[in-house]
Amino acid sequence: MPGLDLDRLSPWLAAALPGGGTELSAELLAGGKSNLTYAVTDGTSTWILRRPPLGHVLATAHDMAREYRVMAALQDTDVPVPATLAFCDDSDVLGAPFYVMERVEGRPYRHSAELEPLGAERTRRISEALVDTLAALHAVDPVTVGLADFGRPEGFLGRQVRLWKKQMDASYTRDLPAAEELHRLLAADVPAESATGIVHGDFRLDNILTDEQDRPAAVIDWEMATLGDPLTDLALMCVYGRLGEQVKGSSVVDVASAPGFLSEDEIISRYASRSDRELSRFGFYLGLASYKLAAILEGIHYRHLHGQTVGAGFEGVGEVIHPLLDAGLTALKESY
The missing domain is CATH 3.30.200.20 (Phosphorylase Kinase; domain 1)
Structure with a gap:
């Protein structure tokens, strides 16, 4: 194997x-x-x-x-x-x-077709629990659980902009003008961070195992976890929802389009009611999340082109990046 x-x-x-x-x-x-x-x-x-x-x-x-x-x-x-x-x-x-x-028993829902048989009421409960779990993570004091040195939260957002530019460059196979423009705009207007917390780095429903009672049994895939601005998690979850709407029928996660799933506005409102973080510059976070996800997918695209991926479903990853970058440029104009 x-x-x-x-x-x-x-x-x-x-x-x-x-x-x-x-x-x-x-x-x-x-x-x-x-x-x-x-x-x-x-x-x-x-x-x-x-x-x-x-x-x-x-x-x-x-x-x-x-x-x-x-x-x-x-x-x-x-x-x-x-x-x-x-x-x-x-x-x-x-x-x-x-x-x-x-091994934790539970299902990582990835596509709307997997949620639709459950009905709108159960789907809504699952999406509510998703937001509540994210808020619970961001409420954890890193010092209390022994993670005081798990990251460098000062200047986190600026480093994220630089990091994902390096990751994008490391997977170069083609010119992406929209990526260059999005990076330029992000680097030129980095806001002050919200209070430091534990950042999962890739928080979405298929990184949660949901049990038969529609409760989160386990949050998984912590490979990008660090200390920093937790609003980056919320933004990335929203961007996954937007991407699923734009490229329906692909391998991209599209659970947010299932009947009953909380809308983006409902997700943000529910999170805000469980957190005291400032959301007025959330458009920047959405732009950064779009750029980050594009860099991750470009890395996968690179590995696929070089025969270094294991499993199926990689063929269309490269095309997904274009609408993602366009959405990131649009997001920078949004305010909350």
């Missing part, structure tokens, strides 16, 4: 997890367009293993130690996360650092 040598993993797992068997089998879980996620079993127990993608890897975007640390820190908070079990920084085992966590 690409990225997972079970012969090397077996002795490590048996030593790291008491009772872990050595006769292992594994399955690559669907939807892993960045870090690779596997279900590993010894026939009795099943665990989830996360490792970086193969080939071209963007700097800072696939740090397994950071992902493991933030989930471990949130274990006793109101934010549901899987139990972290073991971390390995020995690249001789799988060729890269990785970690193992518990």
Whole structure:
């Protein structure tokens, strides 16, 4: 299996997890367009293993130690996360650092077609819980949970603008004039940050496992977590909703178009009622989120062109970037 040598993993797992068997089998879980996620079993127990993608890897975007640390820190908070079990920084085992966590039962809803059979009332509850979980995360005091040194919150927004420009440049395969213009406008008018909090970095419904009672069972995919301005999470979630409306029928997440799902205005209003953060410059955050997502997708597009992706669904990623950048330019004119 690409990225997972079970012969090397077996002795490590048996030593790291008491009772872990050595006769292992594994399955690559669907939807892993960045870090690779596997279900590993010894026939009795099943665990989830996360490792970086193969080939071209963007700097800072696939740090397994950071992902493991933030989930471990949130274990006793109101934010549901899987139990972290073991971390390995020995690249001789799988060729890269990785970690193992518990398997949590739940569904990562990605498309509106998956929510529609539930009905509008259940879909609304799920989207309300999504916003409430984000507000709960942003209410956690990083110092209290041992994450005081997890990031550099001062100047966070300016660094984000510079970081995603570097990531975009690192995945260069073509000219993107709209990306250049969006970056120029963002860099020229960076607002002051809101109060420091824990930033998930890719918060959306398919990064939450929802249980059969429509409750969040676990927030997953913490690979871009840091300390900084939490409003970037809210903006990115909104941009995913906008993108899904623009490119229906693609592999892009489009749950926000399901009947009953909170509208963007309702999402922002519900979040605002559970937070004291200032939203008057939210248009900037939407523009930054659009640029960030475009840089991430361009990295995936780069890996696909070079045969370094695992799984299906990558063919149309490159075309998604154009409407995303246009929406980012429009967002900079919006106010709240």
